[in-house]
Amino acid sequence: MVANVSDYEAIRPAFDEQEAIIHLAxxxxVDxxxxxxxxxxxxxxxxxxxxxxxxxxxxxxxGSTNHVVGMYERENSPEIYRHDNDIVLDHTVPVRPDSFYGSTKSFGENLGRYYVENYEYPKRFYALRICSVRSEEYDHPFGDAENGVAEGKFERESSEYEEQVARMKAMWQSRRDFAHQVDCCLQDDDVEFDIFYGVSDNYRCWFDLEHARSRIGYRPQDDGEEWNAPPE
Structure with missing residues (x-):
């Protein structure tokens, strides 16, 4: 079924007889x-x-987004991409969206909370503040940098290329880690409402993962720091 999510009558039949919905539409x-x-x-x-x-x-x-708290990155980049940055954002920090896009995702989180606290259904709402999940071709921490080269934005070994790599080594969520995190939500039956950061176990990441580990059993396998070059 293909439909415009803003057309209620068009999407409504797809929800019948479903136990769970993964809303990524x-x-x-960001611009x-x-x-x-x-x-x-x-x-x-x-x-x-x-x-x-x-x-x-x-x-x-x-499917929420890290851009709900994107101003923290904007104010602290590029230093925030380094190994020794001491910034850690958890699910309790004040919302600081960096765009209209981030603002709408903050709205979505709050609307979800309103529904689970005021209606019988849905009973559980999981907001995943997804960081950087990419297509299969670019599913690695060099993905954004390589895509930039492919689009003619900059060259390899340029400062722009290196900054994109540094950012993705912090922000990357591999496709398998993302799928695992969604499955953790689907297997859980304790959460009523909660927020989790969608990111791999990256050494230089500034998003808290302990909350997702303890609440829903998220165990990411990948770390952007393990990559020294893009795949051949």
């Missing part, structure tokens, strides 16, 4: 205008939660 670009993000990210989020409520879906996994 969104306008995902998007308010008009770009409003229908897919605001109306679409309401539609997905309302459909889950009507269909009595128990579990709702929401």
């Amino acid at each position: 969104a306008y995902p670009y 998007g205008t308010w008009m770009d993000v409003f229908e897919p990210n605001v109306i679409g989020m309401f539609n997905a939660l309302e459909a889950a409520r009507e269909a009595e879906v128990e579990t709702f996994v929401f």
